[in-house]
Amino acid sequence: MASPLPVPHDTPDPDFADLLARRPHLKAHALDGLVMDDVPLAQIARQVGTPTWVYSAATLRRRYGTLREALDGAGLNASIHFAAKANDSLAVLRVLGAEGAGADVVSEGELLAARAAGIPAGRIVFSGVGKTEREIALALREGILQINAESAEEIERISSVADAMGLAAPVSLRINPDVDARTHAKISTGLAENKFGIPYTDAPALYARMASLPGIRPVGLAVHIGSQITEGMAGFRAAYARVAEMAAALLGRGLPVERLDCGGGLGISYRDEAPPAPAALAGAIKATLGPLGLPVMLEPGRWIAAPAGVLLASVVLQKRGANRRFVILDAAMNDLVRPAMYEAWHGILPVAPDALHAPASPADVVGPVCETGDTFARGRALPDLPPGALVAFLDAGAYGATMSSTYNARPLAAEVLVDGHRWAVTRPRQPLEALLAHQVVPDWLGAQPSGTTA
Ligand SMILES: Cc1ncc(COP(=O)(O)O)c(C=O)c1O
Numbered sequence: 001m002a003s004p005l006p007v008p009h010d011t012p013d014p015d016f017a018d019l020l021a022r023r024p025h026l027k028a029h030a031l032d033g034l035v036m037d038d039v040p041l042a043q044i045a046r047q048v049g050t051p052t053w054v055y056s057a058a059t060l061r062r063r064y065g066t067l068r069e070a071l072d073g074a075g076l077n078a079s080i081h082f083a084a085k086a087n088d089s090l091a092v093l094r095v096l097g098a099e100g101a102g103a104d105v106v107s108e109g110e111l112l113a114a115r116a117a118g119i120p121a122g123r124i125v126f127s128g129v130g131k132t133e134r135e136i137a138l139a140l141r142e143g144i145l146q147i148n149a150e151s152a153e154e155i156e157r158i159s160s161v162a163d164a165m166g167l168a169a170p171v172s173l174r175i176n177p178d179v180d181a182r183t184h185a186k187i188s189t190g191l192a193e194n195k196f197g198i199p200y201t202d203a204p205a206l207y208a209r210m211a212s213l214p215g216i217r218p219v220g221l222a223v224h225i226g227s228q229i230t231e232g233m234a235g236f237r238a239a240y241a242r243v244a245e246m247a248a249a250l251l252g253r254g255l256p257v258e259r260l261d262c263g264g265g266l267g268i269s270y271r272d273e274a275p276p277a278p279a280a281l282a283g284a285i286k287a288t289l290g291p292l293g294l295p296v297m298l299e300p301g302r303w304i305a306a307p308a309g310v311l312l313a314s315v316v317l318q319k320r321g322a323n324r325r326f327v328i329l330d331a332a333m334n335d336l337v338r339p340a341m342y343e344a345w346h347g348i349l350p351v352a353p354d355a356l357h358a359p360a361s362p363a364d365v366v367g368p369v370c371e372t373g374d375t376f377a378r379g380r381a382l383p384d385l386p387p388g389a390l391v392a393f394l395d396a397g398a399y400g401a402t403m404s405s406t407y408n409a410r411p412l413a414a415e416v417l418v419d420g421h422r423w424a425v426t427r428p429r430q431p432l433e434a435l436l437a438h439q440v441v442p443d444w445l446g447a448q449p450s451g452t453t454a
């Protein structure tokens with residue numbers, strides 16, 4: 001049986017100074033402690049409580065801009081469609097939309113969030129292996145840029161929905177290139193054994209079928225081989241090369257191919273990973289797809305949003321085990337599930353000014369949920385953290401709040417956007433009453449016993 005606890009690394013963890021040096025939006029201030037842009041995190045915690053997600057608008061803009069410049073610098077005609085699954089906060093989507101970003105969505109909810117945040121329908125891509133008829137109809141009514149189809153069955157479905165609406169759906173075909181992205185098995189999507197995309201050998205016939213069906217206007221090819229890709233460009237290159245080869249063949253047969261969707265996947269450095277730079281990604285796109293001269297699209301999520309966010313939590317208590325110190329937080333796996341789900345490593349910084357320089361000793365950082373897997377870190381060098389002390393989980397701006405649950409009847413945490421010296425609660429903490437009020441006890445179970453509340 002595999003251990004549910006994080007596996008130790010064989011290199012030393014980066015220290016606080018190293019973690020801070022690589023995150024320009026976070027500074028350790030002598031009086032205020034950890035500050036995001038111009039706002040002390042302790043001030044947010046005092047006014048909003050914890051656990052709370054805090055996002056830096058400046059960082060979102062800076063990272064979007066860096067990616068934009070890399071694509072422009074390579075001479076690509078490229079559009080960026082932020083993957084809303086990484087962060088679907090309306091405020092975050094609004095910040096990115098205002099910079100010119102489109103969105104990559106995978107559900108009715110994400111589509112409505114992107115629209116509510118002001119992202120024009122013409123910049124929205126709908127991905128995912130299981131779109132319902134209702135979702136397809138909504139996407140078409142909204143007039144989105146394209147639907148990325150992932151199966152022969154789905155193509156027939158899109159055709160019949162669009163035809164009944166008297167529309168021609170712009171459809172791109174997502175191919176499964178059977179390429180190893182060399183990432184965590186749970187977030188690898190481009191291998192033949194994964195559920196995503198159409199086996200690339202089937203794609204030419206399916207593309208021709210799309211062109212012959214009513215209600216479908218084939219617009220291109222799409223590929224996405226996985227997420228948190230940090231080990232070089234080989235996987236990206238191999239996938240894009242397949243797309244290039246296939247697009248050339250389709251064009252050669254007189255089939256319309258208007259644009260190519262390169263997906264997301266660019267990884268970040270949570271601990272000491274050395275992911276490819278945006279310029280390397282742009283260079284690989286240019287080298288493989290450039291000769292076709294078609295517009296390209298990118299669907300990054302993590303690279304833009306992860307470093308922009310922290311999860312602020314408070315210490316409930318420190319507990320001595322037989323041979324270890326446990327720091328028990330008010331945040332848990334229901335808030336940030338990545339460590340439990342992927343053995344993911346997140347930097348954890350104390351927020352108080354003196355705590356960053358205080359003597360540190362190993363601690364296991366855990367949440368209060370009744371699961372051994374509710375362990376954020378093992379043997380992490382941390383100072384004494386008395387009850388009430390604040391800590392910040394780094395790089396929590398992607399796949400953080402969006403993956404939260406209410407396990408153990410714990411309400412969804414608050415969200416805050418910091419923009420220079422301004423900040424605002426962008427999602428209030430879910431009231432416990434709302435969790436309970438959302439449920440219904442059938443009449444036949446009898447009246448509520450007197451003296452209880454609900
Ligand atoms: C189709 C698609 N596009 C884009 C993304 C965003 O990926 P990432 O956050 O790794 O950039 C994902 C998630 O992996 C995805 O499935």
Ligand SMILES: N[C@@H](CCCC[NH3+])C(=O)O
Pocket residue numbers: 085187227228338342398399403
């Ligand atoms: N949820 C994953 C990424 C999955 C990407 C989905 N396409 C993570 O937290 O790393």
